[in-house]
Amino acid sequence: MELEQILITDLKEVESTIVSKLGEAGFISIESIAITPMNELMEKTGISNETAAKLLHKVRDIIGLEYITALEFYKKKQNAQRLTTGSNNLDRLLGGGIEMRAITEFIGEFGAGKSQICMQLCVTSQKPLEQGGLGGKVLFIDTEGTFSPQRIHDIAEARDLEPRKILENIIYVRCYNSDHQIFIVNKAAKVIEAEKIKLIVVDSIIGHFRGEYVGKEMLIKRQQLLNQHIHRLLRLAELYNCSVVITNQIQSNPSAFVFGDPNRPAGGNVVAHASTHRLYIRKSKKNIRVIQVIDSPYLPE
Incomplete structure (x- = not known):
């Protein structure tokens, strides 16, 4: 069910000075307030603890963040729209496609095909609901310079879609460091509301953080920032009823020196706990890719 957008100017019981401070800080709708920690x-508006608590209580009450039974939750999950990947085998592995209001993570080494999947999803997500799409636009956050408009053009053309229209419906932003990446996601609510975004892609989630926070003495700070960052993505997915797809790199796994996979996903437990579904992509012979579910609340591994 789509939320009817309510602007902060529509909050009659909130003082005009507070509304003004919220607007100056970039809060346009009550949804953007609801997903923000107190x-x-x-910090962003300069309002007091008491005012912030009352405001959050009010907007969350309007949105209807309420208790439901497990049966109601089950029915919502069963009836939720899923995004086709364009591959029948991958759709089956995902239980029907990419889940809405969730984070799906694709993990793999360089050249495994993570970015190709992301670009294919940029095309399939724009198809109508009855064709397995989401009928909406895409926000593509490119942290490694892997986005290829030409590849999008070719995929759209191969699927008998209008390439120019597909490209017009992808909102693209190139991020050059972790601060920029965090800033873009923090401001994403405004873009999602204005452009009716239904798919958010971050390719990749971890690259800048790994490169900028080096050494054990920086690990705690890195993981704290990464935790806040990825949970904001999850809140955006849940509140705006969209899908979030992220890619992740791999790193060496010393504990599996003799037995097991010598590689493991980067980001540690922070990324592992935040992602709803985790899929590991491996190269195989003859340009074939093997994809395995390594973590999910309900998909079999």
Whole structure:
């Protein structure tokens, strides 16, 4: 079910000075307020603890963040729209396609095909609901310079879609460092609301953080920032009823020196706990890719 957007100017019981501070801080709708932690709301607007608490309580009450039974939740999951990947085998592995209001993570080494899947999803997501799409636009956050408009053009053309229209419906942003990446996601609510975004892609989630926070002494800070970053993505997915797809790199796994996979996903437990579904892509013979579900609440591994 889609939320009817309510602007902060529509909140009649909120003082005009507070509304003005919210607007100056970039909060346009009550949805953008609802997903913001209270300490962050206070920091960005300069409002008091008491005012922030009352405001959050009010907007979350309007949106209807309420208790439901497990049966109701089950029915919502069963009836939720899924995004086709364009591959019948991958769709079956995912239980029908990419889940809405969730984070799907594709993990693999360089050249495994993570970015290709992301670009294919940019095309399939724009197809109508009855054809397995989401009928909406895409926000593509490119942290490694892997996005290829030409590849999007070719995929669209191969699927008998209009390449120019497909490209027009992809909102693209290139991120050059982790601060920029965090900033883009923090401001994403405004773009999602204005452009009716239904798919958010971050390719990749971890690259800048690994390159900028080096050494054990920086690990705690890196993981804290990464945790906040990826959970904001999850809140955006849940509140705006869209899909989030992220890619992740691999790193060496010293504990599996003799037995097991010598590689493991980067990002540690922070990324592992935040991602809803984790899929590992491996290269095989004759340009074939093997994809395995390595973690999911309900998909078999």
